[in-house]
Amino acid sequence: MQTPVQQNPAADQEQKIFPMESSCAACRDCGEATILQDAYTVIAELWCSPHDVDINDIRRDAEEIIEGLMSADEEAAMMLARFIGAETISEADYIDLFELQPKCSLYLGGHSFDEPKTCAGAGVSDRNAYMIEVAAIYRHFGKAISGNELPDYLPLMIDFLSLTTGSRNDAVREKFIREYILPFLPPMRKRLEEINTPYLHLLDVLERIISLDLNTLPVLVANEKQTV
Numbered sequence: 001m002q003t004p005v006q007q008n009p010a011a012d013q014e015q016k017i018f019p020m021e022s023s024c025a026a027c028r029d030c031g032e033a034t035i036l037q038d039a040y041t042v043i044a045e046l047w048c049s050p051h052d053v054d055i056n057d058i059r060r061d062a063e064e065i066i067e068g069l070m071s072a073d074e075e076a077a078m079m080l081a082r083f084i085g086a087e088t089i090s091e092a093d094y095i096d097l098f099e100l101q102p103k104c105s106l107y108l109g110g111h112s113f114d115e116p117k118t119c120a121g122a123g124v125s126d127r128n129a130y131m132i133e134v135a136a137i138y139r140h141f142g143k144a145i146s147g148n149e150l151p152d153y154l155p156l157m158i159d160f161l162s163l164t165t166g167s168r169n170d171a172v173r174e175k176f177i178r179e180y181i182l183p184f185l186p187p188m189r190k191r192l193e194e195i196n197t198p199y200l201h202l203l204d205v206l207e208r209i210i211s212l213d214l215n216t217l218p219v220l221v222a223n224e225k226q227t228v
Contacts, residue, residue: 032216033165035068039076039209040162046083046202047106047155049099051091059084076208079201086198097197104191104199109152111187127152130180137176141167154188157181158206161213169218177210 042062045053062084069077089097098106105111113127134151138144141164149156157180164173185207192200 032072032212033168035065035072036168036209036213037162037165038065039069039080039205040158040165042080043202043206043209044155044158044162047158047199049091049094050088051094055088073208073212076205076212079205079208083198083201083205086201089198097195097199103195104188104197106154107150107152108154108157108181108184108188111191112184134176134180137172137180140172141170152184161210165213168213174214174217177214182210 038061042058042065045058046062062080066077066081069080097103109127109130113125113130131151134157135145138151138160141160143160143163145151145156151157161173161177164170167173185203189200189203192203
């Protein structure tokens with residue numbers, strides 16, 4: 001079920017806007033942010049159950065994204081085209097793949113941390129600590145989780161990246177990607193390879209977009225790293 005990150009009603013502070021060094025840099029960074037935001041939005045929706053989204057609308061959006069991506073990352077564009085060109089999964093097959101007793105969990109922490117054996121152990125487990133830290137990063141950006149979804153639900157995390165493309169020069173966002181997403185994708189990839197599902201192509205796209213995100217960080221971030 002898709003559970004987007006929403007603005008926290010208790011947080012009335014507007015998102016910080018960082019100045020750019022020049023109008024040219026501003027145009028370039030704005031264009032990159034728009035491509036990334038649109039790509040993340042479509043990818044998050046494509047991970048969701050076909051019952052919860054309008055798959056035809058998403059496919060049309062994806063086709064537009066592919067056109068925009070061709071100039072930024074042609075390989076990512078081709079990967080996305082490969083995924084949306086595959087046969088749409090049925091609701092029953094999606095449930096079998098990702099829900100109930102899933103063949104591949106969409107909760108990233110579930111691939112790397114052992115499930116606690118007792119309720120008491122759940123509160124002090126490594127996965128619980130991981131989710132607490134992820135939720136704290138959401139709050140750092142004034143975001144709150146709507147509904148009852150867990151913080152490490154992959155579509156939720158991707159949706160968060162989409163909503164924060166305007167804050168790419170915040171080091172906390174980069175930390176979120178490098179420490180709370182990227183290390184947890186290989187175990188998921190291994191499981192998708194074992195299942196031999198087209199969703200492996202969608203994971204390929206996600207990794208390419210994340211790489212594009214990190215490799216085109218605004219100038220301010222690079223300058224901050226040089227002064228550390």
